[in-house]
Amino acid sequence: MALTGKKVAPMETDDLMQEIATIKAHIxxxxxxxxxxxRTMDFFCLDNSIRESTVGQLRSHTLENKQEIYRNVKKCGIKDIIVASFATSKMQTQRVDDLFVNWLKEQGEDFTYFVSFSEITNGYDKNGGYDTKSVPIGLRKNKEWGLINTFFEFDLTDKNIQWGTKFTVDDMCQLLKKRIDEVRAYTKTGRILLNFRDFPLAMRDYPDRVLYIVRYLSRLPEGSRMFALCFEDPLGxxxxxxxxxxxxxxxxxxxSNGFSDGKILVHIHQKWDLQTASQLDCLSAGADGVWASLCEEGAAVGHACSSVTMMNLIRLGNQRILKKYNCTQFRKAAIAVTKLTTGKMPHPKQVVYGERSIDLVFGFLGVGDFDLAEFFGVDAPNRITTLASTDMISDRLVNVFGDNSxxxxxxxxDKMKEQMLADLRGGTKEEYHSPAGIAALFDRSGGKLTPEMAKVLEKTKLSAVHHDNLIAEVRKEWDSWDTKEQGGNRGDGRLEFDSFYHAFMAPYFGCYRCGMTKKGLQAIDMDSDGFVDWVEFLVYIKWALRQYPDTEDMDTLLEIVFQKGVMPAMRDEKIMRQRSGVKSSC
Known part of the structure; x- marks a missing residue:
């Protein structure tokens, strides 16, 4: 149906040419x-990892958690950091934030760029307006602790306020000016920020309130101006x-009111998976940066985190961020903050810093030219197969077990290469890449096991019974699909690609007909006969169990097989093709 609901005339050739011109102009x-x-903006990151990531969590941050998060943020080269949001009621006089700020003082940290939240008001008066007389608790504590940069928050759609009668927009402007003066009374250089906490609702229903206040603040004399006007979409x-x-x-x-040097910072919560796109659109429309955590953890189901937003800008060619921050640390820091907050690793499919974000970003998988693995310095080790050179075998031995003559x-x-080929000719399909696999090959090829090699092989033997049980569990699932196949293919120890995909690959490769899925199947089908033999799949299973001997269940085993075995093998194939000048079909 047409977007307008009206019948649209058929497009002729000239119309199609005009349509092409239109879309080109739009793009x-x-x-x-x-x-x-x-690509060119000077992005500003106000880090909120210490505060945002704990909001709505089942476990609050301990002092030690906050200290470790702070260290990870500093590794990223981010100096503008929100360090506290003090208690907002008289009954709740101290949070861990007090202890953390005290620790920062004891460590002799520079408070120049530290930021702390404060409400604009302590609450309501008895007449349907805001309390304009008492000083907010957060502001008082900022002064006590020597936190000179204050991040005020307020609302413009609060139904407890009788707007227009008991409390007007002019009253709010005067209250904001009062708070600015109170900050300036104890610091002339401190930055003042203001968050329009209910910004989307206010712009939808009362845009005059928002823009009137923005104009008022923009016209203040230079010494009274704020550093940044901020807003959030609290519900996403x-x-x-x-x-x-x-x-x-x-x-x-x-x-238009002389405040072009004032920053706009945004903060978008997650609900319908629009958060990062929304944040990028705000930046493209004139916002200067974000206040956010390095990881997506936060209130409700999270928010648009700074690491993902900044990596999007970097992939679009923004060089200023690369010079301003230590961007190669984003991934490690986001993982660390997630673990400190939830006690778990990020979801494997979390973009940028999830485990699978590296595997699925390679260009030959059809997801773009920007290689996250290369950017973050994640090494792709030499994989030891019959195609490996003796130099590659030597490098792998040294990397795993250290120097040895x-x-x-x-x-x-040479004997190790010969042994791999002899195994293949004899019908033995083994893996040689894991520490246990290459150590066993080394032993069988006349090498004398080093103490470290002996430990690896002994651990493999101790896990043998458990590993056999896991292999049997996978084989049972394999056989259940093998017996469903038709004709001579039933129960022959091989699976057709269709069966293998639905039995094992589907959770990791979302499209059966896609090129990347075909590449995955080719990586497993070693003899290129159009089927996956059990012994071919068993090579990857054995590798996974040797590399990760503490694997507890079949689901985890298969996850390792595909994420850490098959997908890297696909990347290796692409690299080998590039080096040999063979063009990939993907």
């Missing part, structure tokens, strides 16, 4: 207005285009 506009802005419910339009409106009001012995290395 060019996107490139100039959005991509170019994102609005479309990127809506937030983009509202951001552009705020920027126009600021610029035997690992450079050409006679032993």
């Amino acid at each position: 060019e506009q996107v490139r100039v207005q959005k991509r170019e802005r994102l 419910e609005y479309l990127p285009e809506e937030l983009e339009a509202w951001t552009a409106s705020m920027r126009r009001v600021m610029d 035997q690992f450079k012995d050409k006679y032993i290395l």
Whole structure:
């Protein structure tokens, strides 16, 4: 159905040519207005890992958690850090944040760029307005602790306020000015930020309130101006285009009233998976940065984190971020903050810092040219197969077991290659890449086991019974699919590609007909007969069990097989093709 609901005339050839011209013009506009802005902008990151990641969690951060998160943030080269959100009621006088700020003081840390939250008001008065007389608890504590940068928060749609009668927008402007003056009374250089906490709802229902206040703050004399006006989408419910339009409106009001150097920072929560797209649209429309945690953990189901947002800007060519922050640390830091917050690793499919984000980002899988593995310095070790050179075998031995003169012995290395080929000719399909696999090959080829090799092989023997049980469990699942096949293929110890995909591959390769799935099948089908033999699949299973001998169940075993075995093998094949000048079909 047409978007307008009206009947649309058929397109002739000339109409199609006009349509092509239209879409080209539109894409060019996107490139100039959005991509170019994102590529060249001077991005500002206000880190909120210490505060955001604990919101709504089952386990709050301990002092030690906060200390370790702080260390990880510093490794990323981020210096603007939200360090506290103090108790907002008189009954709740101390949080871990007090202890953490005290620890920062004891460590002699520089407080110049530390930021702390404060409400604009302690609550309501008795007449339907905000309390404008008492000083907010957060602001008092900021002064006590010497935190000179204050991040105020307020709401413009609070139904407890009788707007327009008991409390007006002018009253709010005067309250904001009062808080600015209170901060300036104890620091002339401290940064003041303001979060429009209910920004989307206010822009939808009361845009006059928002823009009136933005104009008022933009017109303040230079010494009274804020460092940044900020907003969030607390529910993650609005479309990127809506937030983009509202951001552009705020920027126009600021610029037209002499506040073009004022920053706009955004914070988007996750609900319908629009968070990062929304954040990028806001940045393209005039926002200058974000306040966010390095990882997505946060209130409800999370938020648009800084590591993912900044990596998006980097892949679009933003060089300023690379110079400003230690970007190669983003992945490690985001993983660390996630573990400190949840006690678990990030979800494997979490973009940028999930385990599978590296495996699935290679260009030949059809997901772009930006190689996250290369950017973050994740090594792809030499995989030892019959195609490996003696130099590759030597490198693998040294990397796994350290230097040893035997690992450079050409006679032993040649024998190892010969043994692999002899195994293949004799119908034995073995794996040689894991520490246990290459140690066993070394032993069978005349090498004298080193103490470290002996330990690896002994551990493999101790796990043998458990491993046999896991292999039997996988084989049972294999046989259940083998017996469903038709004709002569039933029960022959081989699986057709269709059966193998649905039995084992589907959770890791989302499209049966896609090129990357075919590449995965080719990596397993070693004899290229169009089937997956049990002995072919068993090579990867044995490798996984030797490499990860503590694997507890079949699901974990298969996850290791595909994520750490098959997918890297696919990447190796691509690299080998590139080096040999053979063009990949994907």
